[in-house]
Amino acid sequence: MQETTIKALTMMGVALPTMFGVILVFIFATKALHKAFPAPAEGEEDED
Amino acid sequence: MEVLIQQYPWLDELLMGFLGLSWKHVVMWAISAVLIYLAVIKDYEPALLLPIGFGAILANIPHSSAVSKIVGEEGFLWVLYQGGIANELFPVLIFVAIGAMCDFTPLIQRPSVMLFAAAAQFGIFATAVMATFLGFSFEHAASIGIIGAADGPTTIYVASRYAVELLGPLSVAAYSYMSLVPVIQPPVIYAITTSEERKIKMGYEDQEPVSRTTKFLFPVMIVLIAGMVAPISVALIGSLMFGNILKESGVVENLSNAAQGELANLVTLLLGITIGGTMAAERFLTVEVGLIMALGAVAFVFDTVGGVMFAKLMNLFSAKKINPMIGACGISAFPMSGRVIAKMALKEDPSNFIIQHAIGVNVAGQVASVVAGGLVLALIPALLK
Numbered sequence: 001m002q003e004t005t006i007k008a009l010t011m012m013g014v015a016l017p018t019m020f021g022v023i024l025v026f027i028f029a030t031k032a033l034h035k036a037f038p039a040p041a042e043g044e045e046d047e048d
Numbered sequence: 049m050e051v052l053i054q055q056y057p058w059l060d061e062l063l064m065g066f067l068g069l070s071w072k073h074v075v076m077w078a079i080s081a082v083l084i085y086l087a088v089i090k091d092y093e094p095a096l097l098l099p100i101g102f103g104a105i106l107a108n109i110p111h112s113s114a115v116s117k118i119v120g121e122e123g124f125l126w127v128l129y130q131g132g133i134a135n136e137l138f139p140v141l142i143f144v145a146i147g148a149m150c151d152f153t154p155l156i157q158r159p160s161v162m163l164f165a166a167a168a169q170f171g172i173f174a175t176a177v178m179a180t181f182l183g184f185s186f187e188h189a190a191s192i193g194i195i196g197a198a199d200g201p202t203t204i205y206v207a208s209r210y211a212v213e214l215l216g217p218l219s220v221a222a223y224s225y226m227s228l229v230p231v232i233q234p235p236v237i238y239a240i241t242t243s244e245e246r247k248i249k250m251g252y253e254d255q256e257p258v259s260r261t262t263k264f265l266f267p268v269m270i271v272l273i274a275g276m277v278a279p280i281s282v283a284l285i286g287s288l289m290f291g292n293i294l295k296e297s298g299v300v301e302n303l304s305n306a307a308q309g310e311l312a313n314l315v316t317l318l319l320g321i322t323i324g325g326t327m328a329a330e331r332f333l334t335v336e337v338g339l340i341m342a343l344g345a346v347a348f349v350f351d352t353v354g355g356v357m358f359a360k361l362m363n364l365f366s367a368k369k370i371n372p373m374i375g376a377c378g379i380s381a382f383p384m385s386g387r388v389i390a391k392m393a394l395k396e397d398p399s400n401f402i403i404q405h406a407i408g409v410n411v412a413g414q415v416a417s418v419v420a421g422g423l424v425l426a427l428i429p430a431l432l433k
Contacts, residue, residue, distance in 0.1 A: 004180040007431045008189055012173035015423040016166075022277050022419055023166040029269050030159035037265070039257035 068110025072329035076108035079332070080324075083220070092227035095313075096200070096320045100220060103324015104332075115325050125325030128318055133208050133215065133326075138319045139201035140287045145312035146201070146414070147291020148304050150382075152266055154408030157255045161374075161409045163358070165416035168378025170354025171196030172420055175347035182339055188214060190428050192340055194421060195222045196347030198229075198413070199380035202421035204323070205284060210428055216326035217337040221344030226381045230388045232345065233376050236352040237392065241372050245360070246396040248371040250405050260298065267292040274419055281422020288418055352376045355409075371402050377409040380417035386410035 049067075053060045060067075083101030087094035106114040106125060116123040132138040155161065176193030184192060191211035194203050195218060203222040207215045225232065237246075267289035275282045294304040331337075355375030363369050373392055377385045390403035 002180060004184070004186040004189060005177060007186040008173070008177040008180045008193075010431060011190060011424070011427045012177060015173060015420065015427060016170070018277070018423055019166050019169060019416070019420060020163070022274065023162045023416065025273055026162055026270065026415070027159040029273060030156055030266065033262050033265055033269060034156055034159075034256070034258065037259045037261040039259040039262075 064111050065109060070110075070329070072333050073108045073110060075333060076104060076327065076329045079327075080104040080108070083224075086224070086227070093223050095316050096223045097227070099317055099320025100223070100324040100327075103321035104327040105324075106321075107325045107328050115328065123325075125322055128322040129325060132315075132318060133204065133322055134212070136205055136208055136283065138315055138322070139205040139208075140283055141311060141315045142201045142319060143284060143287035143418075144291040144294075145307050145315065147267070147288040147293075148295045148307035149312070150288075150292050150295075150411065150414060152292065152411055152415075153258050153263065154404060155411045155415070156258045156262055156266055158405075158408055161405070162412040162416060163362075164355050164375045164409045165378035165412035166419075167358030167375060168351045168355035168413060169197065169416055169420040171347040171349070171351030171379075172424065174350040174354075175343050178346060179339075179343055182343070184336075184339075187211060187428050187432065190424050191218060192343050193347060194218075194424060195225065195340075195344040196351050197380055197417035197420055198222070198226050198348065198351065198385075199417040199421065200226065202284060202380075202417055204319070206421055206424060209425065213331065214336070214340065216323060216328075216332060217340045218344075219323045220327070221341050224341075225344050225348050226384070229348070229379075229381045229384045232348045233352050233385065233388055234392060236349050237356060237373055237376055237389075240353060240356055241360075243396065245363075245372050246393065247400060248369050249397075249400050250371055250374075250402055251368075252404065255404075260296070263296045264293065267296065270415060274422060278419075278422040278426045280425045281418065284418045284421055285415075288414070348379070351379050355379070371400075371405070374402060374406050374409050377406045378413045378416060379410075380413045382410045382414055383407060385413070 080101045083097045086092040087097035087101060106112055114123040114125045117126050172193040175196050176189045179189035179192045187210040191207045194206045200222045204219055207218045271286050271289045274285045291307050294300055294307055355378040356372045359370050359372035359375030371393060373389045377389050379385050386406040389406045393400045393402045
């Protein structure tokens, strides 16, 4: 196999799992953020 | 003719355009005409394909002053290239504008859709591997793969660093295929899904409204996380989220409107014509460019397959079934991909409204494509060492 192909495969092997890792962190952080600052109930003013 | 020119030197000035003309220039005029046709008649990404097509005409007139690189007589397209593309300014400004246009509410309501967007970036890496099989160097192959991000500014950003000589074809491929999403994605989805899968309905029961504070803090959070993982991506993700915070802050409406309006329009105009200016015949009419155009289509196919197959995989483990078609919306072609998939669901079952889910995944694709671009930017120099 060519050296360039090995590098491209390495890039895929590193980037895709890293990407899913980062996305999982995004998901947990977004859920935490959404939970920490819930939207005001109907009739209430928004927090601003 | 040479004798005539020697006798009457002014003839050279008058006839230099005709004397320098070759069949390659004429072919490039035809390609420009196709781009302009697609923009004007077919309404495919007209804001970009029209300036690109016209810029390509300017670049393919022999001895064109628009692209002159002679010191002291620099053409305006060369000046724009140096001032906006070579230093990566235009893609970053476009991201500010896109950020100001983005509404991340569906993403915040259902953050798990980001997983589909991550899976839909598969095309980037699969295409990069394929490009190396075709003889491209690693950095060029990675830049070609980025077409699969379906994200014009990211493509330009990466190409201007690692494949500057391929900038024109890479940009044209990225924007052309983005506009061809309604043509590329449906047949791929039909090929890998069953009618029953395409009819799966998805509810909206667990979607709570999002507070302004959450919307405001979301871009800050994304920048901090992505920036810590790949600091090289900060320019891209930072400008995208800067645009978004302008919008979500609610206190600088004029700046947000300027980013969505004047900035977006002006930079799109300059970006398009400058890219067109890089499409000189000697660079564009090569086997390499033909391969890039073919690989660009392959990248979009792999993206679609990656997203759909991931959704199908999740269905194996999940009690709540997902319509696998929404996996295909994980690309950055927003909102086109979301709309195409929502229409496909309606075609399959007129009572199946998945538009909100599809748009949510499509918005996630905006973030995921920039993260993928950042990772590629970080890994190219690391693997070249």
